[in-house]
Amino acid sequence: MASEGGGGDAAADAALPPIVRGSDPATASNWHVWRATHYEWDARIDPRDGARKLSATAQVSLVRGDGFDGASAAERAVVVLDAHEAVAVESVALAPAGADGSDAAAAAVAFEVAPFTAFGTALRVTLPEGAAAADSIKLVVVYAVGAGGPAVTWLGAAQTAGKTLPYCYSIGQAVCNRGLLPCQDTPAFRVTFAARLCVPAPLVALLACDGFPAVGDDGRPEARAVEVGGEPWLEYSFVMSHSVPVYLLAMAVGDLASARIGPRSRVWTEPAGLAAAAAEFGEGEIVEKYLAAGERLFGEYSWSRYDLLVMPPAFAYGGMENPCLTFVTPALVAGDQSLCDVVAHEITHSWFGNLVTNASWSEFFLNEGFTMYGQRRILTEVHGEAFTALETTTGRALLAAAMEETEPLLQRLRVPMAPGLDPDDTYNEVPYEKGFAFVSWLRDTAGCTAEEFDAKFLRAYVAAHAFSCVMSEDMLAAWWAAFPHLEARRAELQPQIDVWLNGGGMPSFWPDCSAGAALTAPAEALLGRWLADASTADADGAAWAALITYAKLHLLDKLLEKGEADGAGAALLSALDAAYGLSTSRNAEIRLRWSLAVAKHALEGASGYDSVVAFVRSTGKQKYVVPVMRALAGGGERGKAVARTAFGEASDGWQDNIKARVRGVIGDA
Numbered sequence: 001m002a003s004e005g006g007g008g009d010a011a012a013d014a015a016l017p018p019i020v021r022g023s024d025p026a027t028a029s030n031w032h033v034w035r036a037t038h039y040e041w042d043a044r045i046d047p048r049d050g051a052r053k054l055s056a057t058a059q060v061s062l063v064r065g066d067g068f069d070g071a072s073a074a075e076r077a078v079v080v081l082d083a084h085e086a087v088a089v090e091s092v093a094l095a096p097a098g099a100d101g102s103d104a105a106a107a108a109v110a111f112e113v114a115p116f117t118a119f120g121t122a123l124r125v126t127l128p129e130g131a132a133a134a135d136s137i138k139l140v141v142v143y144a145v146g147a148g149g150p151a152v153t154w155l156g157a158a159q160t161a162g163k164t165l166p167y168c169y170s171i172g173q174a175v176c177n178r179g180l181l182p183c184q185d186t187p188a189f190r191v192t193f194a195a196r197l198c199v200p201a202p203l204v205a206l207l208a209c210d211g212f213p214a215v216g217d218d219g220r221p222e223a224r225a226v227e228v229g230g231e232p233w234l235e236y237s238f239v240m241s242h243s244v245p246v247y248l249l250a251m252a253v254g255d256l257a258s259a260r261i262g263p264r265s266r267v268w269t270e271p272a273g274l275a276a277a278a279a280e281f282g283e284g285e286i287v288e289k290y291l292a293a294g295e296r297l298f299g300e301y302s303w304s305r306y307d308l309l310v311m312p313p314a315f316a317y318g319g320m321e322n323p324c325l326t327f328v329t330p331a332l333v334a335g336d337q338s339l340c341d342v343v344a345h346e347i348t349h350s351w352f353g354n355l356v357t358n359a360s361w362s363e364f365f366l367n368e369g370f371t372m373y374g375q376r377r378i379l380t381e382v383h384g385e386a387f388t389a390l391e392t393t394t395g396r397a398l399l400a401a402a403m404e405e406t407e408p409l410l411q412r413l414r415v416p417m418a419p420g421l422d423p424d425d426t427y428n429e430v431p432y433e434k435g436f437a438f439v440s441w442l443r444d445t446a447g448c449t450a451e452e453f454d455a456k457f458l459r460a461y462v463a464a465h466a467f468s469c470v471m472s473e474d475m476l477a478a479w480w481a482a483f484p485h486l487e488a489r490r491a492e493l494q495p496q497i498d499v500w501l502n503g504g505g506m507p508s509f510w511p512d513c514s515a516g517a518a519l520t521a522p523a524e525a526l527l528g529r530w531l532a533d534a535s536t537a538d539a540d541g542a543a544w545a546a547l548i549t550y551a552k553l554h555l556l557d558k559l560l561e562k563g564e565a566d567g568a569g570a571a572l573l574s575a576l577d578a579a580y581g582l583s584t585s586r587n588a589e590i591r592l593r594w595s596l597a598v599a600k601h602a603l604e605g606a607s608g609y610d611s612v613v614a615f616v617r618s619t620g621k622q623k624y625v626v627p628v629m630r631a632l633a634g635g636g637e638r639g640k641a642v643a644r645t646a647f648g649e650a651s652d653g654w655q656d657n658i659k660a661r662v663r664g665v666i667g668d669a
Helices: 010-014 271-298 341-348 365-383 385-403 430-446 450-465 472-482 484-502 514-532 549-560 570-580 588-601 609-618 622-633 636-653 656-666
Strands: 034-046 053-064 078-083 087-095 111-117 120-126 136-145 152-155 167-170 191-200 204-207 224-228 231-244 251-254 257-262 265-269 307-310 325-328 356-358 468-470
Touching (some): 078 136, 087 111, 191 224, 204 231, 265 271, 271 341, 271 365, 271 450, 356 450, 385 514, 385 549, 430 472, 450 472, 514 570, 588 609, 609 622, 622 636, 622 656, 636 656
Parallel strands (some): 034 191, 356 468
Antiparallel strands (some): 053 136, 078 120, 167 251, 204 251, 257 265
């Protein structure tokens, strides 16, 4: 059970791995000796069935690291890169200084692939004597990536919106990009990169970067026509001129086109969904409003362009903040912009995460907690205090539920990373919502308004550490400097900060969200009328229509807490659906809650179990599929039968990892 925040056991803490600058047990690389500065990536990507292969050359430019002078001759004679079992390294060569890395210019060097952890291998490259003493070197690695790796997801045509062409994409966070290219896979420092991606025509390749090809009148990026094996292929060229942590290198390949949605933004997706996506994110230039609010609050937007890539239905996640090109779930295309606040979160990463990055996965809250705080400041600017208060209350409820299933060590903001621990295995709500609570406490403790906190602390923190990787001590130093009047209280406050960072349990402070009552009170009153007498609750649907989406979700969350004794049940669900069309709503968050209510109360028919099967058939998002399938499997023999039907009809449209997760959830259901 989660408790209110408290400190850890001192003796037990002493045995935990220390969290110190420059230490990252999740990387095999020797970046302290040789540190990568730039990657040139030349990849041929074929996502078609029967192929599903990425063949590439990665040129890795390295300089002496901060530990080079103290390293032995043997340590200087080896470069270690992170790789993965899915990465088949064919050759490694050393390019002379100033060479372009071509075969003619590069000399082969010895290498070996050694075991490292369950989530990666170590590519050990032996340098000749002269290179080991150089100030900088360039390695040329030729390799191939097939199926089964952590970075690249391959989707068949049936898993896309258009159902005609295949698709693939990569996500690097946290330590997955070692499965995309041999690299130094740590957030401890930043790199630049350039890429040439070659794909079968008529597929389009995209890369998250600022140096992007010109976009034609057809909404597609310019490409060079080439021939590969007698077939027409297209080659796209990209540059990322700003330095980023390597986990933010990301690509996508598919049947893609775009439309402009703002002065510095386009939305990309499959042609079948382009009009709907352009309307969703272009109406009222909502994306530009979020960007402009972020600039007013936190300083200049540093990435030149901000595009969205609406992913295929099989995409398992809500979003990924790849710089200049955020990947988002198609579930956000609700038809009424009611879920666009997710985009505000991803936009806020343009300052917290992408611009100022956690230097260690032990302190992921420096990315996500600050982003949650910044997102809510943007939402307050654009949508008002009541909206943000209600959304924040929902966040606290998510954190409380997650704490019940989170082991004590992972309830901390600073999570000790033991060797062999995959940072992805530490993922939960804590760095997001507890991190948000900590930033809110910093503001409350400073005794200032939100506007003063933004101006004195957040803007200065971002400006001082832009394009840098930071530890919590860097952030706190900026906080102390922003509010010098707190220095007299340092002895009092420092122990409290230590508890925030290293203690488990729910946060001891949460900001005032009472403004949200203006939105929740009408929702709770409406639910009360439905529970009392469904026949007279909302005859014309006006009360429901007057609620904003988060208030509707609040009503449905409260409904899920009710049982037969409270007046809830299949009959009430039928009446609600007849009045509000919940079973066919385009809003995936409403459909999620409706599906959970159907499973709880065993509602039959088109608006009941049939609608649940249709919902999981329409989406591959983990947040939706897993809890719905779990609820069905826990709903007696009838629920188990529906779970089997749903899996049989829907699972071909899910990613393999989601299929495996659902099999574990439903068992023999």
